[in-house]
Amino acid sequence: MSKPTLVLVYETEAACRARLKAEGFAERQALEISSYLAQSTDLTPEFPDMERACATRGLDFLPIELDDAAKVLAGRPAATTLVWTLTDGIAYFRGGAAPALARLNGLPTIGADDSLFALCQDKFRSGAVLAALGLPVPPAGLARDGEWLVRPPASAAGWFVKPNRLGAKIGIWPDSRCHDLDRALALSRRVHEAYRDAVVVQPYVAGRNVRASFLGVRPDAGPDALGIFFVDSGGDFQTMDDSMALYGDTGAAAIAEGRYTEPELVAVADSQPEAAAHIRAIAATLMRALGLRDVFSMDFRVEADNTVHLIEFEICPGLPCFDFRSYCRSQWGMTLAEATAETAASRLKT
Numbered sequence: 001m002s003k004p005t006l007v008l009v010y011e012t013e014a015a016c017r018a019r020l021k022a023e024g025f026a027e028r029q030a031l032e033i034s035s036y037l038a039q040s041t042d043l044t045p046e047f048p049d050m051e052r053a054c055a056t057r058g059l060d061f062l063p064i065e066l067d068d069a070a071k072v073l074a075g076r077p078a079a080t081t082l083v084w085t086l087t088d089g090i091a092y093f094r095g096g097a098a099p100a101l102a103r104l105n106g107l108p109t110i111g112a113d114d115s116l117f118a119l120c121q122d123k124f125r126s127g128a129v130l131a132a133l134g135l136p137v138p139p140a141g142l143a144r145d146g147e148w149l150v151r152p153p154a155s156a157a158g159w160f161v162k163p164n165r166l167g168a169k170i171g172i173w174p175d176s177r178c179h180d181l182d183r184a185l186a187l188s189r190r191v192h193e194a195y196r197d198a199v200v201v202q203p204y205v206a207g208r209n210v211r212a213s214f215l216g217v218r219p220d221a222g223p224d225a226l227g228i229f230f231v232d233s234g235g236d237f238q239t240m241d242d243s244m245a246l247y248g249d250t251g252a253a254a255i256a257e258g259r260y261t262e263p264e265l266v267a268v269a270d271s272q273p274e275a276a277a278h279i280r281a282i283a284a285t286l287m288r289a290l291g292l293r294d295v296f297s298m299d300f301r302v303e304a305d306n307t308v309h310l311i312e313f314e315i316c317p318g319l320p321c322f323d324f325r326s327y328c329r330s331q332w333g334m335t336l337a338e339a340t341a342e343t344a345a346s347r348l349k350t
Contacts, residue, residue: 004059004348006341007073008050010086013068016093029194033092033166040087042136042320046337053341059348061341069098073105082348084110084295084340088316090121091165091197102184110294110343112315119290120313122163123200124150130268130310134287135282137310138202145192146185153201163197177204188331205309207301208232210268212279213317213327215293217334218341223280223287227327229265230302237309262322268302275306282310294343297324 015151019036021027038185047063054061064072066087073083083102096117103107123140130137141152142164152159158179178184178225188199213227228349269276279300287294297317301309319336328339 002077004080004345005076005082006054006059006061006348007076007081007083007096008061008063008086009066009069009083010063011037011042011089011093011095015065015067020092023195025196026194033195036166036290037087037089037093039318039320043086046320049335049337050340053335053337054344057341057345059341059345061235066094066098068163073101073107076105078108078109078305080348081107082110082344082345083107085117086319087318088117088121088314093190094120108347112290112294112296113291116290116292116315120315121165123162123312124198126312127200127202127238129290130313131260133285135285135310136308138205141184141201142198143185143188143199143201146189148185148251152181152184152201153203157204157206159184159201160204161191161199161201163191163195164200166195166197176208195261203302207307207309210275210279210300210302211296211323212300213285213322213324214283214292214296215328215332215339215343217332217339217346219346223283225331226280226283227331228268228276228279229323229326230266230268231323232266265323265326266338272302272306275302278308286301286313295319 001107013034016037017030020030020033025033026173044063047061050063051061062072083098085098087093089095097110099114099117103114119129124142126348127137127140131139140150140152142149151298158177161176161184162179173187173190176187178187184199186203188201191197191199209231211229211231214225215222216225257331267276269278279298283292283298286298292313292315294318296315298313299311301311303309319340325336328334328336332339332342334342
């Protein structure tokens with residue numbers, strides 16, 4: 001029998017950028033969009049550490065680029081192969097194909113099933129499902145290129161406008177919070193022109209930004225293993241420029257130029273235990289109702305009175321990001337490489 005192997009499938013920024021430019025996207029937008037794949041850039045230098053961590057646990061480690069996945073996965077033995085999809089995507093990115101390829105070849109995977117890759121990447125549809133589960137997601141309208149497909153509800157606090165399939169919580173521009181719907185439609189035209197996407201238009205919700213991270217290092221890990229932290233970056237919401245200064249090729253340049261400031265992480269339970277308990281209950285619902293497992297993250301806004309707003313969930317969280325590394329240290333007492341290898345080893349017979 002072949003040696004147990006963790007196969008990590010990822011799409012690179014460069015491959016995505018080249019494809020977007022071939023499809024006619026402007027250089028700037030191709031760079032911005034591809035920056036969402038920055039975790040593949042940031043994790044690549046750590047592949048030797050991951051290989052060593054896997055080896056100490058009796059595993060081989062096989063990282064493969066997405067374009068090679070169909071060939072590499074075909075014919076691999078299901079009993080000794082575990083596929084971990086690092087970068088997702090159904091529109092601008094193609095990582096959602098990796099768990100589907102694993103299923104096609106009868107191979108087990110780390111993470112949720114491939115149907116959720118499509119759901120969590122479409123914010124309007126995802127929000128509808130989350131609302132149907134009774135979760136506290138802001139209601140949303142949908143607009144495309146200056147036309148309402150679904151009108152948003154009234155909002156005394158104004159609205160927040162974000163791409164439907166590109167942005168999770170970012171607003172692209174500093175003026176993405178607006179106070180009239182004509183402005184929201186104007187923003188939808190800008191987003192469509194630049195990114196060819198519709199926009200979700202939600203009532204603006206106040207509060208601090210919270211990231212909840214989960215890695216099931218042990219197969220029996222539940223919501224108690226969630227790491228829940230305020231992410232205080234100094235701004236009300238993240239813009240595209242903010243995002244690009246944190247990760248990948250553009251993040252490396254920001255560090256070199258002194259433009260990078262790592263956001264502060266503060267445990268929510270230290271000051272608002274009621275809100276933290278609510279977030280764990282939401283995670284339990286998503287694990288039970290949607291089948292979230294193994295590795296995922298959720299983003300929230302939490303108000304001072306403990307009101308919790310669920311913004312999104314992700315099934316391919318940024319493993320090499322500062323917040324996930326911190327979570328691995330605080331929750332599991334491991335480096336990212338160790339936690340990744342231990343998670344895989346716990347699910348493979350070694």
